[in-house]
Amino acid sequence: MDKFEEAAVSKWIQVAKGTLPDHGSANCTLCQVYQVDEECQYLCADENEDPCPIEKAGFPGCNGSPYNYWAAHIRKHNDHNHIVRCRDCQTLALIEMLFVYDSVMGFAPKWPTGECLYSDVSFETRLTFKDVGAEEIV
Numbered sequence: 001m002d003k004f005e006e007a008a009v010s011k012w013i014q015v016a017k018g019t020l021p022d023h024g025s026a027n028c029t030l031c032q033v034y035q036v037d038e039e040c041q042y043l044c045a046d047e048n049e050d051p052c053p054i055e056k057a058g059f060p061g062c063n064g065s066p067y068n069y070w071a072a073h074i075r076k077h078n079d080h081n082h083i084v085r086c087r088d089c090q091t092l093a094l095i096e097m098l099f100v101y102d103s104v105m106g107f108a109p110k111w112p113t114g115e116c117l118y119s120d121v122s123f124e125t126r127l128t129f130k131d132v133g134a135e136e137i138v
Contacts, residue, residue, distance in 0.1 A: 004029040005053065005104035012097030018084040022074070022093075030054060030100075057103040066095045 001009075007029040014020035025031035034044055034052035044055040059065040070092040077085045084090050102108070 001104055004033045008104065009097060009101045012093055012100055016084060016090050016093035016097060018090075021081045021083040022070070023082060024071075030104075053103045053106070054100070056106075057108060059103075066092065066099045070096050 011020060011022075011027065011029070015022050020027075030052055034046050034050075034055070044052045044060055046052075054060075054062055054065065062068070070089075073088055073092055074082050074085075077089075079085060084093060
């Protein structure tokens with residue numbers, strides 16, 4: 001895992017702990033490396049045309065990933081800071097952290113296509129919520 005990938009995972013640990021807001025691509029190191037060019041076009045590839053790990057995992061622009069659930073939930077709080085406010089926020093941030101970790105490690109994450117993220121989630125990861133101090137959060 002390179003420093004940008006590690007920082008992307010770390011971002012979601014901090015978001016889950018409530019110590020960092022999520023500002024989407026503005027504070028995602030993967031997006032900063034892979035996604036935006038000089039004209040602010042979304043590329044999902046770096047300057048060598050290597051795809052973002054999230055893109056490689058089959059989620060171009062993070063579409064269809066757990067990030068969609070996080071973004072939809074956090075909007076319900078009408079809080080433009082996008083910081084954890086409840087247990088569901090925390091859970092969704094931790095799921096996103098696990099998804100990013102799986103993606104950068106090349107574990108090909110699998111996610112449900114239905115309406116409920118919590119049913120039938122298959123993590124192929126070496127991390128667990130306990131590994132990131134989930135018991136101490138919220």
